[in-house]
Amino acid sequence: MNLISCAALAAALCISVHAAAAAPVKIVAAENFYADVARQIGGAHVQVTSILNNPDQDPHLFEASPSVGRALTHAKIVVYNGADYDPWMDKLLSASKASDRRTIVTGQLAHKQSGDNPHLWYDPSVMPLVAKELATTLEASDPPNAQDYAKNLQSFLAALKPIDARIKAIKAKYASTPVTATEPVFGYMAKALGLDMRNEHFQLSVMNDTEPSASDTAAFESDLRNHAVKLFIYNSQASDGAATRMLALAKQSGVPVLGVTETAPAGKSFQRWMLNELAAVEKALAH
Secondary structure (H helix, E strand, O other): OOHHHHHHHHHHHHHHHHHHHHOOEEEEEEEHHHHHHHHHHHHHHEEEEEEEOOOOOOHHHOOOOHHHHHHHHHOOEEEEOOOOOOHHHHHHHHHOOOOOOEEEEHHHHOOOOOOOOOOHHHOOOHHHHHHHHHHHHHHHHOHHHHHHHHHHHHHHHHHOHHHHHHHHHHHHHHOOOEEEEOOHHHHHHHHHOOOEEEOHHHHHHHHOOOOOOHHHHHHHHHHHHOOOOOOEEEEOOOOOHHHHHHHHHHHHHOOOEEEEOOOOOOOOOHHHHHHHHHHHHHHHHOO
């Protein structure tokens, strides 16, 4: 082989190595808010696919398409909620095994068990755990860009501080205020705000797709008719019959109502979504 051929081969090898190093880390997130956090931590070094994106869709009725399975096949990192919220992910991962794929399960990070409230993203203590695990996993998967991931993590954690400040301010003003909800979607955030959440048995029944008992239904109706609660929170992505009836009664009784979602609105970061939800809570409680 002559010198020109050797030089050409060396150049080609360098280009190939550089291209492989520059290839983005493929991440699949079951829910769009985890996808947003993955993009914030990964920056330009990741390619993120989100599965649940539609804020008008009931996540509990989701059925995975073949394209989801294909995306998981090529993913190096997978992030999902766990805690029985997205059981279809376990099935898909079992059907598409990969030895070098890393998984991040929020329920495991938060030490939640089957039967616990699975709406973990509304717990202010949880998303920092997810972000830190993402940064650690990315640093291990892509060491050349470890400093960027560490820097992005610090930026993300700093961007959560306004949420913590708003929670603290609302709690100082409205702690112990009685509120109710059709299901425990907002439960962790309500607890962080110090609100007195009522009718929790009714909420668990709706979450588990069972009919609330007559006594739980009567207690809920009494709270609304007698204005024993200052706010009615409902899941705007679900249409359970019992919950729909309570929503109608809340409006009829003049109790302020607030719809919350299980997926982030299109085009909004996780931080902006949480801040908007908190602003809506504060506005409703002020009535």
